[in-house]
Amino acid sequence: MAIHELKINGNRQSVDVDDDTPLLWVLRDEMNLVGTKYGCGIGQCGACTVHIDGVATRSCLTTVSSIGDKAITTIEGLSADGKHPLQEAWKSCDVPQCGYCQSGQIMTAAAYLEKNPNPSSDEIRQAMHGNICRCGSYNSIQKAVETAAKS
Amino acid sequence: MPSTPKNTISRRSFFKTSALASGGILIGISFLNSCAPSTEVPVDIADITFNDFNAFIRISNDGKITIFSPNPEIGQGVKTTLPMLIAEELDVAWDNVFVEQGKLDVDNFQNQFAGGSNGVRMAWLPLREAGATARMMLMQAAANRWGVEVGECSTSEGIITNAKGEKLGYGEVVLEAAKLEAPTEISLKDPADFKIIGQEIGNVDVEKIAQGKPLFGLDFKREGMVYAVVMRPPAFGQTLVDFDDSETRTVSGVLDVIRFEDKIAVVGKNTWSAMKGKRKLKANWSEASPAESSEGHDQALFALLDGSQFETMRMDGDVKTAFAEADQVIERTYESPFLPHNCMEPMNFFADVTADKVDLVGPIQTPKGTAYEIAEALGRDMSTVNMDMTRMGGGFGRRLYGDFAMEAAQISNLAKKPVKVVYTREDDMTAGMYRPAVKYRIAASIKDGAITGYHLKEAAVNGNMYSLIPNFFPAGSIDNYQVDVASFDSNITTAAWRAPYTNFHAVAEQSFFDEVANALNQDPVQLRLDLINKAKGTLDPLRTYDPDRLIGVINLVTEKSDWGKKKEGVFQGFASYYCHNTHVAEVAEVVMRDGKPFVQKVTCAVDCGVVVNPLGAMNQVQGGIIDGIGHAMFGEFGFENGRPTTDNFHAYNLIRMNDTPQVDVHFVKNDIAPTGLGEPSLPPVGAAVANAIHAATGVRVSKIPFAKNMNPEVLA
Ligand code: FES
Ligand code: FES
Numbered sequence: 057m058a059i060h061e062l063k064i065n066g067n068r069q070s071v072d073v074d075d076d077t078p079l080l081w082v083l084r085d086e087m088n089l090v091g092t093k094y095g096c097g098i099g100q101c102g103a104c105t106v107h108i109d110g111v112a113t114r115s116c117l118t119t120v121s122s123i124g125d126k127a128i129t130t131i132e133g134l135s136a137d138g139k140h141p142l143q144e145a146w147k148s149c150d151v152p153q154c155g156y157c158q159s160g161q162i163m164t165a166a167a168y169l170e171k172n173p174n175p176s177s178d179e180i181r182q183a184m185h186g187n188i189c190r191c192g193s194y195n196s197i198q199k200a201v202e203t204a205a206k207s
Numbered sequence: 208m209p210s211t212p213k214n215t216i217s218r219r220s221f222f223k224t225s226a227l228a229s230g231g232i233l234i235g236i237s238f239l240n241s242c243a244p245s246t247e248v249p250v251d252i253a254d255i256t257f258n259d260f261n262a263f264i265r266i267s268n269d270g271k272i273t274i275f276s277p278n279p280e281i282g283q284g285v286k287t288t289l290p291m292l293i294a295e296e297l298d299v300a301w302d303n304v305f306v307e308q309g310k311l312d313v314d315n316f317q318n319q320f321a322g323g324s325n326g327v328r329m330a331w332l333p334l335r336e337a338g339a340t341a342r343m344m345l346m347q348a349a350a351n352r353w354g355v356e357v358g359e360c361s362t363s364e365g366i367i368t369n370a371k372g373e374k375l376g377y378g379e380v381v382l383e384a385a386k387l388e389a390p391t392e393i394s395l396k397d398p399a400d401f402k403i404i405g406q407e408i409g410n411v412d413v414e415k416i417a418q419g420k421p422l423f424g425l426d427f428k429r430e431g432m433v434y435a436v437v438m439r440p441p442a443f444g445q446t447l448v449d450f451d452d453s454e455t456r457t458v459s460g461v462l463d464v465i466r467f468e469d470k471i472a473v474v475g476k477n478t479w480s481a482m483k484g485k486r487k488l489k490a491n492w493s494e495a496s497p498a499e500s501s502e503g504h505d506q507a508l509f510a511l512l513d514g515s516q517f518e519t520m521r522m523d524g525d526v527k528t529a530f531a532e533a534d535q536v537i538e539r540t541y542e543s544p545f546l547p548h549n550c551m552e553p554m555n556f557f558a559d560v561t562a563d564k565v566d567l568v569g570p571i572q573t574p575k576g577t578a579y580e581i582a583e584a585l586g587r588d589m590s591t592v593n594m595d596m597t598r599m600g601g602g603f604g605r606r607l608y609g610d611f612a613m614e615a616a617q618i619s620n621l622a623k624k625p626v627k628v629v630y631t632r633e634d635d636m637t638a639g640m641y642r643p644a645v646k647y648r649i650a651a652s653i654k655d656g657a658i659t660g661y662h663l664k665e666a667a668v669n670g671n672m673y674s675l676i677p678n679f680f681p682a683g684s685i686d687n688y689q690v691d692v693a694s695f696d697s698n699i700t701t702a703a704w705r706a707p708y709t710n711f712h713a714v715a716e717q718s719f720f721d722e723v724a725n726a727l728n729q730d731p732v733q734l735r736l737d738l739i740n741k742a743k744g745t746l747d748p749l750r751t752y753d754p755d756r757l758i759g760v761i762n763l764v765t766e767k768s769d770w771g772k773k774k775e776g777v778f779q780g781f782a783s784y785y786c787h788n789t790h791v792a793e794v795a796e797v798v799m800r801d802g803k804p805f806v807q808k809v810t811c812a813v814d815c816g817v818v819v820n821p822l823g824a825m826n827q828v829q830g831g832i833i834d835g836i837g838h839a840m841f842g843e844f845g846f847e848n849g850r851p852t853t854d855n856f857h858a859y860n861l862i863r864m865n866d867t868p869q870v871d872v873h874f875v876k877n878d879i880a881p882t883g884l885g886e887p888s889l890p891p892v893g894a895a896v897a898n899a900i901h902a903a904t905g906v907r908v909s910k911i912p913f914a915k916n917m918n919p920e921v922l923a
Contacts, residue, residue: 057459073477073479074459074460074479074480076483077479078479081477081478081479084425084426084478085434085477085478085479086477088428089419090419090421090423090425090426091418091419091420091421092419093423093425093551093552093600094425094478094553095551095552095553095632095856096632096855096856097482097631097632097855098632098855098856098857100855100856100857101551101856103551130419131418131419132418132419134418138414138417138418142417143417143418146413146416146417147409147413147414147417150407150409150410150413150822150823150826151413152410152412152413152416152417153826153827153830154550154551154552154598154599154600154601154602155410155412155413155416155422155423155598155600156423156550156551156552156600156601157551157600158416158417159416159417159419162417181864181865181867182865184864185863185864185865186863187863187864188551188856188861188863189551190549190550190551190601190603190834190861191551191601191830191834192829192830192831192832192833192834192837192862192867193826193829193830194833194862194863194864194867195829195833195867195869195870196826196829197864198864
């Protein structure tokens with residue numbers, strides 16, 4: 057066990073866990089930030105996506121000791137009021153089915169739109185390809201990302 | 208305002224109201240009995256106790272409405288859709304309606320269950336009657352206050368108005384309403400007057416989902432809770448001999464290692480320590496029953512298809528003679544492997560078992576049955592068991608089985624602590640409960656250009672077919688018709704999986720008719736229509752589908768998909784099917800992408816009666832289609848030495864964004880009572896895709912996963 061200082065959603069927080077603990081479990085079990093989801097633990101599904109210094113990152117494969125001073129943003133910190141253009145589009149397009157994969161989808165899309173604010177439909181489909189939605193809400197995800205990009 | 212047929216409240220559905228100490232009124236509704244025959248004698252409403260109810264409406268004196276949604280939410284949308292039914296007849300603005308998930312309450316709710324596409328179907332009448340009853344009582348209370356006849360009053364959006372134009376809000380009369388007897392006669396709205404039913408109403412949890420608020424079982428926490436990750440026998444048929452936990456106990460955060468049955472629970476102070484601890488466990492297993500393999504399953508199922516050990520489910524005419532006299536016989540075998548459910552949220556459950564109570568919280572499709580099983584296993588009285596349901600990160604049938612909740616209760620009971628059991632993805636994929644492997648062999652006899660005989664044989668692991676299926680299309684359309692089933696008993700656990708029984712039957716049957724149409728040089732759609740029209744002329748008491756409604760969806764989908772109007776490089780495939788009381792027809796469009804068939808679009812027509820919430824309905828149908836395509840194209844799962852060959856998403860392909868077609872959904876408009884939507888779009892789509900692949904490549908793909916079995920030589 058060791059103390060790790062983390063910058064999460066603009067706050068500095070310290071946590072006492074083993075060095076090899078994935079950020080995912082630090083967020084969920086220690087920080088009570090359960091919006092970041094566990095789906096596979098091996099980087100295949102994207103449910104655990106957070107931003108580290110703005111880059112969409114699989115928190116299940118990111119050990120707590122590897123983060124250092126970098127800024128972590130989770131779904132809870134994506135916007136102060138839940139009104140990020142993607143969150144708004146998610147509501148207007150009624151995207152969720154079970155909802156479990158959705159925070160990871162939003163975080164992947166948010167980082168992508170920062171890099172490419174005017175993507176084509178094909179580019180969106182490629183960018184979102186790494187995030188699994190078992191419920192098959194892909195048509196609505198695509199629509200919501202397109203909607204957010206336009207707003 | 209509402210003035211359609213008077214409904215006398217009979218035993219089919221009933222209500223009880225009571226004043227709330229906190230102010231306001233509570234109305235209980237029962238809708239389990241809505242499925243019972245309606246011939247029962249009407250009962251005196253005064254005799255009914257709250258034991259008979261399964262949903263509640265609370266109207267507070269500020270006019271706010273809370274509807275307790277009794278059914279578990281697995282992504283099928285009932286938490287949004289069912290309250291819409293109440294709100295419609297109560298005549299309130301949807302914005303004033305709050306929806307809360309009811310907890311398992313065997314005293315007050317009945318039929319808390321998600322499965323079989325039943326939510327809306329069973330609730331359609333009773334929940335509307337409940338809303339209408341409450342509305343009548345509120346109007347009566349207002350009429351009494353004004354000293355006028357109730358007939359002079361009307362309502363709109365929670366406001367009662369009399370002939371003089373005076374107004375009272377529901378909240379203002381709610382206390383008086385609570386003292387009134389519930390009316391014995393109520394009237395339901397004319398569908399033309401619906402204001403909420405048929406509107407696009409967003410998912411009531413979308414705000415929380417989009418902000419990552421705790422909702423799911425895995426998100427639930429309780430003070431003092433510890434985490435358990437369980438080692439189960441790695442192969443089916445094994446039992447635990449002994450184990451060495453010395454290394455596990457050195458992992459920081461590991462609190463305990465507990466054996467129960469043939470399993471070992473590693474209890475940790477957080478999820479990660481429990482997961483790590485499990486990796487360090489060493490266990491010895493012995494074989495209690497023989498280890499099975501996919502090769503063995505294939506041999507066994509083919510032996511059944513080739514043999515004569517069948518149970519005949521339906522037999523019309525004489526198939527043998529028809530085949531003996533045929534000009535041509537068409538035959539094909541269709542194969543599907545075992546498939547895991549792979550809910551996005553892995554199985555998990557919370558249990559706190561203490562000396563005097565059992566507290567259970569988690570994602571479960573069968574809260575009542577599971578709570579009873581746990582009470583029985585622990586030797587507890589049901590009155591000491593509490594079950595709270597969380598939102599579920601998918602169900603697909605897996606969460607009908609409470610094995611993971613039982614584990615949580617067993618471990619908590621032994622650890623004497625509140626415990627959350629967490630499955631890793633590997634646990635989730637390998638612990639059992641699969642869609643059974645199944646093979647169909649279908650043959651048709653052709654004479655003088657017509658189908659004279661049809662013989663379908665099913666061979667499935669642990670059985671599959673359900674007694675209604677042999678009476679689906681094409682029963683009654685072909686004079687000599689037979690359906691036979693055979694089962695291979697396996698030690699691998701099998702389970703319901705979205706659209707159980709029909710999910711592969713539809714693929715086989717609807718692929719087969721495409722092949723028959725080709726052989727007869729007929730349009731595949733016209734072939735179906737001719738067969739259905741033939742059934743229409745007969746009176747078959749066993750027939751489950753409605754020929755006119757099936758024809759209706761076929762006509763709608765051919766129109767909307769531009770069926771048969773060839774576009775260069777675009778190849779269409781058609782399928783239609785009836786299951787879970789809903790009629791569906793689909794056209795898949797395949798193009799060649801990088802030399803391989805790619806499904807770019809699916810057009811779907813659905814007749815599910817009234818569409819209560821078009822947004823939710825669209826999500827369900829799109830989801831079912833994408834799920835169906837994903838598993839038909841990529842579903843690959845098997846066993847070697849009793850062990851699953853795949854355990855996570857690096858090797859198990861779920862459909863992803865770029866493999867997904869655009870799905871275009873059209874609903875038949877009618878006023879028929881609504882039927883299920885969670886499942887019916889899934890079964891036929893595999894056939895629509897297989898038929899489109901054939902149109903594009905000339906290859907008949909009949910084995911899941913299609914992507915692997917499309918025969919690369921032909922495609923090259
Ligand atoms: S949980 Fe991290 S990618 Fe699946
Ligand atoms: S909405 Fe259920 S997994 Fe995506």
